[in-house]
Amino acid sequence: MTVSGACECGAVAYAIKDGPLHVYACHCLNCQTRSGSAFAEHAMVQDDAFDCVGSVVEFRRAADGMQFTEVFCQECHTRLYNRNSMLPGMVFLRAGTLQCSQQLGPMAHIWTSRKQAWVTLPDGIPTFEHSPSPEEFGVAVAAALERSAR
Template sequence: MTITGGCRCGACRYELALDAPPPVYACHCHMCQRASGSAFSVQALVPEASLTVTGPIVVHEITTGDRTSIQRFCGTCHARVYNTNTRRPGIAVVRAGTLDRSEELECRAHIFTDYRQRWVTIPEGVPQWPEMAPLAEFAAALTQG
């Protein structure tokens, strides 16, 4: 199965070689709010090797302490498409809203909820953490379903 997506202008396109749409999570931290211009960012963790990108990509690196986040944007419309992080080698963080069929995705977890906008209501039964989730719990929440 191939899952497709791209930026808002269509100049940058990608394919994910996955068997099913990836599970997604919402991050409510202030950095994601500022980067998305919204109340939170919805993202999918996918194997970087499953991602093939075509079109103009602009790279911006952000170093914080011991990690570097390598952000990839469309070189034409500057929509943020995905990033990688030196703390998670081999994993790409795809912006879920860039998937062609994003309306079919199910948000399986919420992180950094201490920073959420107070008008955002998280559905009952969806795992949530006030800050970053413990890795094992977070992985379990994303793989259930």
């Protein structure tokens, strides 16, 4: 399955091959502040499955001992994705820019210790008080695949 997305003005568009996409919601304070919202929806995508066209601007910042590169549309400044120095082969997509974002429910909720009180999480979806380890995240992905196969 190939899925696609774009910034608000459409000057930057991307396609991702080899779905499914594993969208997760991050409720950390950083995501709340940077998105100006209650939480952020991300999807991890392998670099070689990600094809993005259009002019972008990059913003680099350091946090938690890592280097982050955030990528925006040059025209409308929609934030499309970021990369970090810990996982160089990965794109961390802003899942709200996906065309099919309405059909993708988060397969995990992370940093629920910072979750806003009014946000009610669905039953049966893994939650993590902080960042899960790669192993824990892998278990959540496997559970999501099993749910979608049912």
